[in-house]
Amino acid sequence: MTEPTTATTAPAALPLGRDVPTDALLDVRDVSLSFGQVRALRDVSMHARRGEVTAIVGDNGAGKSTLIRCISGIHRPDAGTIDFDGSRVHFRSPEEARSAGIETVHQNLALVEDLTVWQNLFLNREIVRGIGPLKLLDRGAMRQEAERMVSSLAVNVPAVGARVRRLSGGQRQAVSICRAAGFTSKLIIMDEPTAALGVQETARVEELIQRLRDEGHAIVLISHNFAQVLKLSDAVWVMRAGRCVAGRRTSATDGDEIVALITGARAGDLEDVAR
Template structure:
């Protein structure tokens, strides 16, 4: 099957600064493509290009086989690309259902009698969250009262409901504990099983390997590797993510130089023995 989205040798420059150069990746329906890299690796720039915030300067970006140069996040949404950022862009004091439909609220009535269809929003939010396996006690509670993992899951369910074909997730587990991270990864897998192509941005190779089908490694704005799950083991993925040969060299440099054995604060074999 042809990919839902495909980047080929994509580059982005800000004046003389190279933010991204020669990056390629594919996003397939029902698969998770993980983009891994340290801070400053170019992950944020890549997200902005896919999400329509920035345009690439070189290379090609194709959506369902058609070359594209997105001019805005709204155009990306219209083309089926939804991005969930770390800050989630929610209004903490508003109820869950209101955040679920934020910016896309259905209405009923006409003219001066036009008003929000609150009942539809409540029922739809509850049903869509249940369909993703999220059973909230009350969709009227402020979304700020939910845990970080639950808020991430609401954002994922919202993207699925509004017809996303490609779901981009920006470090969804970065600020979460082990248990909440597991919950979020479960819903990331649920989005994949619903037929979406998922791009998971992360710096955690263990989380990536749990759910990922393809892995793209970035380093200082360039490609450091591209693998399918069958081509690489977790240990090697972690090693490449950590710097590979650079890490080996650092380990060698930090090795403690062998010194005399010490017993009771005095070197063994000293003149005082």
């Protein structure tokens, strides 16, 4: 299971928090979090490499979304460490994570329907001009920059002046991803980005994810769609009951093994480790 399987000689089984590769952008080690008597995360270790799509899979309640909330500054872990871009981080809010270069596309997209595309792109990031206490929104600059962002990602949006409520599900998802990718982000976390989309819209979002990876972004993808995971990802981490039980290079695994690891039909890499 440790034989080289890819051109980059990456092992099939990924090191769970140990011997992390030098090009890892994100390194999570032994992270735990409890809500009262409920242990949501138990000693979770995983990493994500630069320029790769890293998938996190698991059944409902496995701890996937809780983990990304710890990474993105929504929750603070009770124990463990998170290193990002070579530094130990202790994010106290999503704004701090965003400033460090971590953007998150949540399932609910967090878009304001009555605002336009450009207004959503610059929500809480408004460009202002002025002297002293007198400052005004530079709407022209924001529209121009929004058009550049949309065109650079080839996002299928009618116009940056269109209101979000008039957009299709795929277009809304594209706007949310565009907002995440458009502000010098190093890591983009996507939580079920195509769960509510049709076939054509899903294909467009998948193309966008591949384009972002090719541009050098690191992407953490949460998805229940195993075909999508196998198609898009370079590495897969499997979570079960609040633990990360296994990690695989995608080229060295298949859907049957992933399902077996998720359900417990096959023991994970940490099954024999007392925690």
